[in-house]
Amino acid sequence: MPTTELVAQISNYMNSQVPFQQLLGLEITQFSGQQSEVRFRWKNELIGNMPQRILHGGVTSTALDTAGGAVVIASLVERLAGKASVEEIMQKVAKCGTIDLRVDYLRPGRGEEFICTATIIRSGNKVAVARMEMHNEEGEHIAFGTGTYLVG
Amino acid sequence: MPTTELVAQISNYMNSQVPFQQLLGLEITQFSGQQSEVRFRWKNELIGNMPQRILHGGVTSTALDTAGGAVVIASLVERLAGKASVEEIMQKVAKCGTIDLRVDYLRPGRGEEFICTATIIRSGNKVAVARMEMHNEEGEHIAFGTGTYLVG
């Protein structure tokens, strides 16, 4: 299977088969080891502070972690494609996981759409570190994230 | 209004009026400046890794952040009760927010019920820092968290 097809399959899988991602309405809109992107739209169910009508901090951390995981997994898939079987790759993907996550909340989570981008700042066979940002549709910078991930 | 009644009212409010907390099924079961506790039950909607059937890391970070926010708010309410009007206290509560959050994922999020506890490790008029832990119903330690909060 060519790399691009494999990458597309895994991206589709993650967008359709991860229940919590669907509960929040998160969609991986870019899935690449260079940069990954996750988007979601405002929904009242995502509110954490009613008087101020702002997103729950957990929504932000979930979206940032999803973007960080996506860039790490995409990078792993791109590295293994052609060198390992699809099954072996999928087994490694299933073993990836977040070791630790830090989120810096910069501005209240308000907007119609939210865009998280992630890039890898440290890559390795065992561990990768990704840096993430979340903006709203007006370009306001809402949060920074850093995640350390176990590479399957 | 006596402190205990005010604390109970705010706890009820947080359990019934925070949409994202309800979406996940989180309940604040202890609301005190000494220690706060948040519980939730397993639901398939909370899965982040289907092949392994484990919680999404964002569920864990949401629950830890909720417990940390609860202990900080409870501490604030206890400090102000009797010294400020209910309205003033509620305004301060509405202005509390997470500045940064770190989660350390220790074990896969598996179990029937999950219990997060939070205590304050640094308190102040401007900023408070809370430390959180999440266990499952068998006492397995799933995650640690640390949150720095703006005190309204």
Added chain:
Amino acid sequence: MPTTELVAQISNYMNSQVPFQQLLGLEITQFSGQQSEVRFRWKNELIGNMPQRILHGGVTSTALDTAGGAVVIASLVERLAGKASVEEIMQKVAKCGTIDLRVDYLRPGRGEEFICTATIIRSGNKVAVARMEMHNEEGEHIAFGTGTYLVG
């Protein structure tokens, strides 16, 4: 006293009167609320790993924290200059402090000179958050840092 002179005085003070900064050879080479910079040269006393001859991680975290503190203090001084007396400003500066610090180590600390830059990503009357980077003289990116600071 004009703002620029006050800023220069405080910068001189920090470069000449902070013993641990001098022990390591750290110099604040840019002191502004826009961006601050700290530089230091390789010395064998700073080694943490002898077989590999790389900097101790504590040197990196000290330099990043110093850069982060500098940008926060410079920003505070610039905001207060002309509105408060020099004494009041100095009292506020003395009360600034690090609440929490996160360092991500990206590459081994090797080089002849190291340059840390810091910018503010969240500013406020009570708390400021700064983001820092450390490179060596060849532009290799050695570490990222994030610090949350109490603003005096």
Added chain:
Amino acid sequence: MPTTELVAQISNYMNSQVPFQQLLGLEITQFSGQQSEVRFRWKNELIGNMPQRILHGGVTSTALDTAGGAVVIASLVERLAGKASVEEIMQKVAKCGTIDLRVDYLRPGRGEEFICTATIIRSGNKVAVARMEMHNEEGEHIAFGTGTYLVG
């Protein structure tokens, strides 16, 4: 070589051959995978805030990182002792390193002696996470730390 002798040798090595540790006066006083401990005495060279005469935050982060690294290395040595040659073990030790570190500063760093303890909260073949605390000789809790380490 018996495990206890190997552990003692490595502990001696770390106490006598790490320049930055010696510059600060840090001594590993307990070196075990169960718990490690680092101690150091007040010296004026370690001051970061002269008006208030408190330790530089970088001293605290260095000591916490040293304690965290010690517990991770001790655990690795204990696991490999008898199963690998001393040379192989030393090579693995030399490859251990900090991936990320978080420090929460709780109280001003004042005292005559400072004691850092570290335990492992997540262990693995690739990555270990340690949690650290720093107290002064009167038992005042000065800082918390969490470090994620690459296991050689």
